[in-house]
Amino acid sequence: MLLNRETSGKRWRIRPDGLGKVTGSLAYLTDMSASGMLYGRVLRSPHPHALILSICTEKAKQLEGVHAVLTHLDVPGLNRYGIAHQDQPVFCENKVRYVGDAVAAVAAETAELAEYALSLIEVDYELLPIVDDAELALSQDAPLLHPQGNVLHRSQFSRGQLDSGFAACSHIVEDTYFTPRQMHTYMETEGGLFVPEEDGRLTVYSPTQHGFMDRLQLSRIAAMKQERIRIVSSPIGGSFGGKDELNVQPYGALLALKTNCPVKLHHSRWESVRAGLKRHPMKIAMKTGTDASGRLLAHQVRIIADTGAYATLGAEVLNFTVEHVLGPYRYEHVEVDGYSVYTNNGMSGEFRGFGGNQAIFALEGQLDRLAEKLGMDPWELRRLNMRMPDDSGPFGQPVVVTEGAMQVWNAAEASGLWRERSMPDGDQEREPWIKVGIGSAFTMHGGGLGVGIPDPAGGRLSLAADGCIEAIFGYEEFGQGLLATLELMLIEQFGLAESDIRMIIGDTDLVPDSGSTTASRATSMMWKTLQNLKAPFTSQLLERAAVLLGKAADMLVMGAGGIYETAGRSLLLTYKELAEVEGEPISCSTAFQFPTSDTARTGAHFLYTYAAVVVKVEINQLTGRVKVLDQYHAVAAGPVMNPQGFLGQIEGGSSMALGFTVTEDAVMQQGQYMTKNLDTYLVPTIAEHRGTVTVEPIEHLPQGDSYGPRGIGEVGSVTLAPAIAAAIYKAVGIRVTKLPIEPELLQNDCAFAFAEEAVSER
Amino acid sequence: MSKHEMLGAPRGAEQSELACTINGEEMKLEVAGSKRLLSVLRDDLALTGTKRSCEIGRCGACMVLVDGKPINACLTMAYQCAGKQITTIEGIGADDGGMDPVQRAFLEEGGFQCGYCTPGMIISVKALLERSPDPSEDEMEEALSGNICRCTGYGGIKRAVERAIEWRRKAP
Numbered sequence: 001m002l003l004n005r006e007t008s009g010k011r012w013r014i015r016p017d018g019l020g021k022v023t024g025s026l027a028y029l030t031d032m033s034a035s036g037m038l039y040g041r042v043l044r045s046p047h048p049h050a051l052i053l054s055i056c057t058e059k060a061k062q063l064e065g066v067h068a069v070l071t072h073l074d075v076p077g078l079n080r081y082g083i084a085h086q087d088q089p090v091f092c093e094n095k096v097r098y099v100g101d102a103v104a105a106v107a108a109e110t111a112e113l114a115e116y117a118l119s120l121i122e123v124d125y126e127l128l129p130i131v132d133d134a135e136l137a138l139s140q141d142a143p144l145l146h147p148q149g150n151v152l153h154r155s156q157f158s159r160g161q162l163d164s165g166f167a168a169c170s171h172i173v174e175d176t177y178f179t180p181r182q183m184h185t186y187m188e189t190e191g192g193l194f195v196p197e198e199d200g201r202l203t204v205y206s207p208t209q210h211g212f213m214d215r216l217q218l219s220r221i222a223a224m225k226q227e228r229i230r231i232v233s234s235p236i237g238g239s240f241g242g243k244d245e246l247n248v249q250p251y252g253a254l255l256a257l258k259t260n261c262p263v264k265l266h267h268s269r270w271e272s273v274r275a276g277l278k279r280h281p282m283k284i285a286m287k288t289g290t291d292a293s294g295r296l297l298a299h300q301v302r303i304i305a306d307t308g309a310y311a312t313l314g315a316e317v318l319n320f321t322v323e324h325v326l327g328p329y330r331y332e333h334v335e336v337d338g339y340s341v342y343t344n345n346g347m348s349g350e351f352r353g354f355g356g357n358q359a360i361f362a363l364e365g366q367l368d369r370l371a372e373k374l375g376m377d378p379w380e381l382r383r384l385n386m387r388m389p390d391d392s393g394p395f396g397q398p399v400v401v402t403e404g405a406m407q408v409w410n411a412a413e414a415s416g417l418w419r420e421r422s423m424p425d426g427d428q429e430r431e432p433w434i435k436v437g438i439g440s441a442f443t444m445h446g447g448g449l450g451v452g453i454p455d456p457a458g459g460r461l462s463l464a465a466d467g468c469i470e471a472i473f474g475y476e477e478f479g480q481g482l483l484a485t486l487e488l489m490l491i492e493q494f495g496l497a498e499s500d501i502r503m504i505i506g507d508t509d510l511v512p513d514s515g516s517t518t519a520s521r522a523t524s525m526m527w528k529t530l531q532n533l534k535a536p537f538t539s540q541l542l543e544r545a546a547v548l549l550g551k552a553a554d555m556l557v558m559g560a561g562g563i564y565e566t567a568g569r570s571l572l573l574t575y576k577e578l579a580e581v582e583g584e585p586i587s588c589s590t591a592f593q594f595p596t597s598d599t600a601r602t603g604a605h606f607l608y609t610y611a612a613v614v615v616k617v618e619i620n621q622l623t624g625r626v627k628v629l630d631q632y633h634a635v636a637a638g639p640v641m642n643p644q645g646f647l648g649q650i651e652g653g654s655s656m657a658l659g660f661t662v663t664e665d666a667v668m669q670q671g672q673y674m675t676k677n678l679d680t681y682l683v684p685t686i687a688e689h690r691g692t693v694t695v696e697p698i699e700h701l702p703q704g705d706s707y708g709p710r711g712i713g714e715v716g717s718v719t720l721a722p723a724i725a726a727a728i729y730k731a732v733g734i735r736v737t738k739l740p741i742e743p744e745l746l747q748n749d750c751a752f753a754f755a756e757e758a759v760s761e762r
Numbered sequence: 763m764s765k766h767e768m769l770g771a772p773r774g775a776e777q778s779e780l781a782c783t784i785n786g787e788e789m790k791l792e793v794a795g796s797k798r799l800l801s802v803l804r805d806d807l808a809l810t811g812t813k814r815s816c817e818i819g820r821c822g823a824c825m826v827l828v829d830g831k832p833i834n835a836c837l838t839m840a841y842q843c844a845g846k847q848i849t850t851i852e853g854i855g856a857d858d859g860g861m862d863p864v865q866r867a868f869l870e871e872g873g874f875q876c877g878y879c880t881p882g883m884i885i886s887v888k889a890l891l892e893r894s895p896d897p898s899e900d901e902m903e904e905a906l907s908g909n910i911c912r913c914t915g916y917g918g919i920k921r922a923v924e925r926a927i928e929w930r931r932k933a934p
Binding site: 005012014015017018019020021022023024025026027028030031033184185186187188189235236237238240266268269478479480481644647648651652653654655656658677678679683684685686687689690693 | 804805808809810811812813814815816817818820821823850851852855861865866868869870871872874875876877878879880881884899902903906907908909910911912913914915916917918919920921
């Protein structure tokens with residue numbers, strides 16, 4: 001069933017956070033201010049690689065209205081941060097490694113003064129040779145960026161005998177694929193308000209995707225007990241992975257603690273560009289072979305990822321790529337060798353898709369090239385090699401039985417758009433330099449953080465004193481619709497009315513640690529939490545009600561507004577009346593880990609979402625531009641928890657994928673960003689989105705599956721790029737190996753000649 | 763002379779009176795003429811529904827209506843607003859305190875996710891429908907191409923605009 005407002009019926013609901021968003025009354029954390037507030041600013045390195053010879057802050061400190069100037073000497077605790085590996089300096093001591101590196105920070109009475117104070121800080125640098133290419137960084141004579149070398153992480157995987165595998169192949173294709181330094185481009189840049197409280201605690205109002213991780217990291221930096229720090233992390237004006245790691249928080253926290261005044265920071269777009277994370281640019285070389293019938297025999301992959309100056313989750317992203325370059329296919333002989341390499345370029349890190357986007361672009365390109373060699377329909381080649389429901393995962397690890405691959409393959413095969421592929425032009429007349437093609441691609445995408453990484457989950461349900469049913473989770477709302485999804489689950493699973501529910505998220509003083517709001521995991525984990533809590537919470541409520549009503553608990557049920565008799569329709573007792581009864585508070589919690597595979601392979605996944613995309617594109621051979629006309633997405637992720645959210649995630653993810661494919665690249669030269677703002681860094685506008693996007697969720701899970709909804713936050717951003725590449729090949733016979741697609745690649749001399757002729761004839 | 767004037771610091775620039783109407787209310791504000799409208803709205807008047815994002819007039823998050831026309835508040839100096847009627851997202855609702863049909867359409871169609879671009883987007887749609895109640899797809903594209911939304915892929919936004927057009931057509 002196609003997903004839209006009409007097919008969703010009553011499940012299409014107004015989002016609980018919607019009113020504040022359409023009226024402008026919702027205060028984002030960067031909209032906050034406080035009386036006596038100071039303005040914080042960070043001095044960042046102008047150089048991609050240099051030694052710091054000296055830092056003099058005296059002039060800045062003497063400026064009237066400046067309350068603090070901090071350097072590495074002022075960090076009470078660990079002068080490093082990083083979710084997985086703490087190697088990024090809060091303030092650099094004697095070396096800078098990229099143009100976002102922080103050297104000092106100031107707090108002043110006005111934003112202008114703070115900016116002026118930065119100009120008074122004198123830093124002497126000695127320039128060092130710049131390592132601006134990941135491959136060069138691997139060479140023997142490359143300057144070392146870190147004492148341990150330039151390789152952050154190497155990840156390998158092999159199975160079978162590659163040499164004999166290739167020897168048995170009838171067809172082999174080899175190609176190298178390049179993907180861009182994509183920017184998250186959340187519309188709200190990083191920022192927040194940092195408030196020292198009277199009791200000596202610190203309250204941090206700043207976006208993140210895991211409040212408890214920020215609390216842990218800040219406690220290390222500020223040398224404060226975690227309990228002394230409160231992180232308020234929601235609502236957020238977009239994140240897409242980009243606000244998962246610390247950004248302004250160390251500076252805001254240290255400045256607030258030093259001055260004992262509230263401090264506000266809010267990055268300009270340029271500061272967000274220079275300091276913020278990007279998607280890892282990757283070079284992926286693949287050699288893939290089949291037998292004469294098209295069966296995949298051998299697959300060799302080499303990955304080089306430019307991780308920038310520091311780790312953040314660069315190693316984990318590479319692990320994900322190594323898993324996903326194998327994809328939803330069967331091979332006997334496999335060898336993958338990946339490097340995540342330090343450079344003096346901008347920081348790469350966590351970004352929606354998490355290394356899967358790059359992997360699938362390359363892998364699906366290989367399948368298309370092989371199909372052509374075989375003279376076979378590319379979709380048929382995928383069917384021939386597709387994983388079966390009981391197959392193990394890409395690493396050979398046990399995974400949940402899943403029919404997703406075949407489900408999305410079938411759905412795409414049956415789609416109207418794919419059936420058009422032999423005659424994409426239909427009967428429409430087009431100029432001779434306009435070419436049309438239809439292509440498709442296929443993905444499996446892991447959910448959760450994977451084996452070997454703490455991945456806690458859980459939540460709490462309580463009956464509050466005012467009679468509201470409180471659902472309390474340590475997650476964040478950054479636009480994905482988490483609150484709307486939770487609300488709908490509570491309504492559907494507990495029979496509650498909207499007015500019965502209070503949702504509490506994104507505040508470490510109030511919520512349990514439910515793990516990170518990343519890796520397409522939050523919806524799955526909220527669902528599982530409610531499954532765990534349903535019986536105990538319901539029975540606590542009903543037993544209390546039973547005593548009060550003098551009826552047996554098993555004759556009572558929860559419903560909208562209160563407790564009902566199983567057989568009857570009339571409300572016997574409101575939740576408010578129940579809450580007013582004296583007794584132990586009614587509250588239930590659960591805590592568990594995201595389910596993982598029984599394997600030692602770090603990062604291996606257990607639950608996967610599957611997607612197939614069909615796309616129709618138009619290529620203008622005069623301009624070399626690609627226009628997407630229509631898209632079809634089949635997504636197998638179990639039951640749809642929130643139709644509006646599901647549709648929005650796939651539509652929005654595919655828009656990000658479109659940018660990744662045709663326009664987006666944070667261009668760097670010699671370690672400096674050339675694209676400093678949204679005039680040169682081009683994200684899709686409404687003008688790039690004229691076509692239709694059809695989304696078909698496949699909800700059926702194998703019998704006995706107990707894992708419920710799989711994540712869909714990332715998968716929409718993965719599969720469009722290779723589908724567009726396939727469509728381009730269909731239209732003009734040109735293979736795309738590098739994203740974003742350079743228009744020159746698709747411009748055609750014959751088209752120019754034709755256009756000139758047409759003009760001269762006029 | 764204060765210490766920072768000696769050093770050539772920003773001198774709190776000369777304040778002058780700005781008389782304009784904001785969300786229907788006549789205002790006389792003491793602001794530096796060099797201040798941007800975006801800062802006047804957000805920092806001085808706490809009208810934070812108008813958002814700060816690219817600050818070069820590219821993304822539209824800061825759009826407001828000035829005499830009915832959509833403009834980027836980040837590119838507008840305070841002095842340019844003298845005598846003008848300025849409407850922000852906070853002032854766009856109906857006189858009875860209810861929502862504008864454009865706001866209601868965004869709400870019901872889910873024409874937003876993170877919501878950070880939404881005030882500017884709604885301002886642009888409102889201005890579009892005021893001048894062209896039944897816009898073609900080209901007109902819609904032209905009118906909204908200065909408003910970047912990173913979350914939705916514009917699907918929900920287009921559905922909201924279509925809904926708003928329909929409602930306005932049916933409205934008496």
